[in-house]
Amino acid sequence: MKIQRIKAIILKEFSRMLKDPAMLFMIIIFPIVLTLAFGFSFGQIGSNGESVYEVTVINGDIEGNFPEWSEHFISNLSKNEALEIHVGDDLETAESDLLEGKISAVIYIPIKFGDAIQSYWQYPLDSSQWENVTVDISYDSGSMIASQLLPSLFQQALFDTIYGENTQEISLPIILGSELVKSDQKTTFDYFAPGLFAFASIFLTMTIAQGITDEKEKGVLKRMYLTPIKSEEIMIGLTIANVTTAIIQTAVVFLMAFIMGYRPEGGILFAFLLVTIFSLSCIGFGLITGALSKNAGMAAGISFIFIIPQMFLGTFVSQGPPTIINKLVPSHYVTDALTSLLLRGAPVSSEAVLLDLGILMIYSIVIFIIGVFAFKKISKDL
Amino acid sequence: MTDFAISVKNLVKIFDNEVTAVDNLNLDVKKGEIYGFLGPNGAGKTTSINIFSGLLQPTSGEVIVGGFDVIKNPEKIKEIIGVCPQEPSLFGYLTGRQNIEFFGNLHCIPKEKIRERTEFLLKKLNFNGEGDRRVKNYSGGMVRRINVAVALINDPDIVFLDEPTVGMDPQSRRAVWEFIQDLKKKNKTVILTTHYIEEAEQLCERVGIIDHGKIIELGNPDELKQKYKAKTLEDVFIKITGRKIREEI
Ligand SMILES: Nc1ncnc2c1ncn2[C@@H]1O[C@H](COP(=O)(O)OP(=O)(O)OP(=O)(O)O)[C@@H](O)[C@H]1O
Ligand SMILES: [Mg+2]
Numbered sequence: 001m002k003i004q005r006i007k008a009i010i011l012k013e014f015s016r017m018l019k020d021p022a023m024l025f026m027i028i029i030f031p032i033v034l035t036l037a038f039g040f041s042f043g044q045i046g047s048n049g050e051s052v053y054e055v056t057v058i059n060g061d062i063e064g065n066f067p068e069w070s071e072h073f074i075s076n077l078s079k080n081e082a083l084e085i086h087v088g089d090d091l092e093t094a095e096s097d098l099l100e101g102k103i104s105a106v107i108y109i110p111i112k113f114g115d116a117i118q119s120y121w122q123y124p125l126d127s128s129q130w131e132n133v134t135v136d137i138s139y140d141s142g143s144m145i146a147s148q149l150l151p152s153l154f155q156q157a158l159f160d161t162i163y164g165e166n167t168q169e170i171s172l173p174i175i176l177g178s179e180l181v182k183s184d185q186k187t188t189f190d191y192f193a194p195g196l197f198a199f200a201s202i203f204l205t206m207t208i209a210q211g212i213t214d215e216k217e218k219g220v221l222k223r224m225y226l227t228p229i230k231s232e233e234i235m236i237g238l239t240i241a242n243v244t245t246a247i248i249q250t251a252v253v254f255l256m257a258f259i260m261g262y263r264p265e266g267g268i269l270f271a272f273l274l275v276t277i278f279s280l281s282c283i284g285f286g287l288i289t290g291a292l293s294k295n296a297g298m299a300a301g302i303s304f305i306f307i308i309p310q311m312f313l314g315t316f317v318s319q320g321p322p323t324i325i326n327k328l329v330p331s332h333y334v335t336d337a338l339t340s341l342l343l344r345g346a347p348v349s350s351e352a353v354l355l356d357l358g359i360l361m362i363y364s365i366v367i368f369i370i371g372v373f374a375f376k377k378i379s380k381d382l
Numbered sequence: 383m384t385d386f387a388i389s390v391k392n393l394v395k396i397f398d399n400e401v402t403a404v405d406n407l408n409l410d411v412k413k414g415e416i417y418g419f420l421g422p423n424g425a426g427k428t429t430s431i432n433i434f435s436g437l438l439q440p441t442s443g444e445v446i447v448g449g450f451d452v453i454k455n456p457e458k459i460k461e462i463i464g465v466c467p468q469e470p471s472l473f474g475y476l477t478g479r480q481n482i483e484f485f486g487n488l489h490c491i492p493k494e495k496i497r498e499r500t501e502f503l504l505k506k507l508n509f510n511g512e513g514d515r516r517v518k519n520y521s522g523g524m525v526r527r528i529n530v531a532v533a534l535i536n537d538p539d540i541v542f543l544d545e546p547t548v549g550m551d552p553q554s555r556r557a558v559w560e561f562i563q564d565l566k567k568k569n570k571t572v573i574l575t576t577h578y579i580e581e582a583e584q585l586c587e588r589v590g591i592i593d594h595g596k597i598i599e600l601g602n603p604d605e606l607k608q609k610y611k612a613k614t615l616e617d618v619f620i621k622i623t624g625r626k627i628r629e630e631i
Contacts, residue, residue, distance in 0.1 A: 008487035019475040219471030226435055227488035228460045
C-alpha cells in the first residue's frame with residue numbers, strides 16, 4: 001500500500017470530475033439548481049419571509065339580518081398575515097380566478113350566516129334551535145399546500161368570530177394545545193431539505209460507474225495494472241475522492257439552503273456523518289454498475305436501476321409514512337435520520353436517529369463490500 | 383539467473399477453447415537485445431506481449447521475464463517492465479504531461495525524478511508546449527507518442543512496444559526509433575512488434591517471424607535476407623508463407 005499511488009488516484013478522480021462538463025453538472029450544478037428550485041418554490045425566499053395566499057370572499061349575507069357577523073368573520077380572516085383577503089361580489093369571477101390559479105381559495109359566506117351565529121348564542125345548549133348553514137370553500141386543486149394549510153386558517157378565523165379572539169375566555173374542560181400553522185414557522189422547504197441533502201450523492205453511483213467503464217473502454221484500467229498498483233489502492237483512492245465529493249456536495253446544498261433562509265433545528269455535523277456513510281452505499285452501487293457495464297451508455301442505464309429507487313423511495317420525493325418498500329433503500333434511512341435531526345430537532349442520541357444510523361451503516365457497508373469485490377473481479381479479467 | 387531477459391517455453395494461449403492465438407511458442411531474448419516480432423494481423427503478437435507483461439494468463443507453458451515467472455511473480459515483473467499497448471491507453475481529460483506523471487506515480491518514482499524524466503521524454507518525443515494540452519485534443523500521432531512516453535516513465539529494464547509507431551509521421555517515427563536505439567545503448571531489452579518491415583530491419587538485432595501463433599523463422603534481419611536470397615524481410619515472409627505480411631499503406 002503506497003500513499004503516492006493513492007494520492008495519484010485521488011487527484012485523477014478529481015480531474016475527471018472537474019474537467020468533464022457532464023460530470024461537473026451531475027455532481028455540483030445539478031444539486032445547486034435543485035436546491036435553488038426547491039428554495040424558490042417552497043421556501044421563504046422570494047416571498048419576503050412568508051407565504052401569502054390570496055383568497056376571495058363572497059359575502060352572501062351582506063343584506064341579511066345580522067350582517068355584522070359576516071363582516072366580523074372577514075375582518076378576522078384579514079388579520080391573518082398568511083392570507084390576503086379580497087371581498088368579491090361575483091362568485092363566477094372568483095371561481096374562474098381560482099381555476100386560473102390567480103387565487104388560492106374562494107370562501108362563500110351563505111345567506112343566514114349571521115342568523116346561524118345569532119341562534120347559537122341565543123340557545124348555546126340547544127342545538128335543535130340553531131340555524132344551520134354551510135360556508136362553501138373551494139381550494140386551488142393545483143396547490144397541495146393551499147388545500148392542506150388553508151382549512152385550518154379558515155377554521156381559526158371562524159372560531160375567533162364565534163367565540164371572540166381569546167378562546168380561553170370560554171371555559172371548556174379541554175383546550176387544544178397545538179399551535180396552528182403559522183406562516184413564519186416551517187416552510188415546505190424545511191420538510192424537503194433532509195431529502196435534498198441525501199439526494200446529491202445518489203448520483204455518484206452514475207458518475208463512478210461511467211468513470212470505471214470509460215477507463216475499461218480506453219484501456220487505462222488495464223494499463224494501470226501493468227504497474228505494481230493493487231486494486232485496493234485504486235479502491236481507496238476512488239473512495240476517498242468520492243466521499244469527499246459527497247461531503248462537498250452536501251456542504252454546497254446546505255450553503256445554498258442556508259442562504260435562502262433555511263435554518264435547521266440542529267445536528268449539522270452529524271448530518272455530514274450520515275451523508276458520508278450513505279455515500280459509501282452510492283459508491284458501492286457505482287462499483288457494481290461499473291463492473292457490470294461494458295460501456296458508458298450501459299453504465300448510465302444500469303446506474304438508474306439503483307438511482308431511481310433511491311431517489312423516489314428514499315429522498316424528498318417520498319413524503320408520508322414509510323412503507324416496506326421505502327425501507328428497502330439506504331437513502332430512506334439517511335433522509336429519515338436527517339428529518340429527525342434537522343426538522344424535528346431530535347438529539348443525536350435519540351433512538352430514532354441511532355436506529356436509522358445503525359441500519360444505514362449495515363446497508364452501506366454491505367453494498368460497499370459487494371462493490372469492492374465486483375471491482376476486484378473485473379480487475380482480474382480485463 | 384540466466385542471461386536471458388525473457389525466456390518462453392512451449393507457450394500456448396487458447397481463447398474460449400477455440401482460437402489458438404499462441405501455438406507452442408519458444409523464445410529467448412537476451413539482455414540488452416532489441417527483439418522484433420514481425421507478423422501479419424492476428425499472428426498472435428499482442429497476445430504474446432500481454433502474456434509476457436502479466437496481463438493475460440497463459441493456457442500452458444512457461445514464461446520467465448527478468449528472472450521472474452509471470453504466473454508466480456507477476457508483481458515483481460511489473461516493477462521492471464514498461465509496456466506500450468497497441469491501442470493508445472491514456473486519460474483524455476489529462477494533459478500529456480499529467481498522463482506520464484500519473485503512471486510515474488503508480489510506479490512510486492520520487493516526484494522530482496518523475497518531473498525530470500517527464501520533461502526529458504516530452505523533449506525526446508518532440509513535444510514543445512503541446513505536452514500541457516489535454517490528450518483528447520491531440521492528433522493521432524501525438525497520442526501515440528505520449529503512449530510510448532508513458533511506457534518509459536519508470537526507466538524499465540525490459541520494454542514491450544506493441545506497434546509503437548503506427549500512424550506516426552516519419553519525423554515522429556524517427557524520434558521513436560532513435561529512442562529505441564538509446565535504450566539499447568543503456569543495455570535495456572526491447573521487444574518490439576511491428577508490421578513495418580523497415581522498422582524491424584533498422585532496429586532489431588533479431589526478428590522472430592510469427593504466423594498463426596508460431597515462430598516460423600528467427601534470426602538477424604541481414605542473415606535472414608541472405609538465407610532466403612530476399613531483398614527485404616517482406617520477401618522473406620513471402621518466400622516462407624506465400625503471403626504478404628501486410629498490405630502496403
Ligand atoms: N480476448 C480475445 N478473445 C478471443 N480471441 C482473441 C482475443 N484476443 C485475441 N484473440 C485472437 O487471437 C489471435 C491473435 O490476436 P493478436 O491480437 O495477438 O494478433 P496480433 O498479431 O497482435 O495482430 P495485429 O497485427 O492485428 O495486432 C487473433 O485470431 C485474435 O482474434
Ligand atoms: Mg496486435
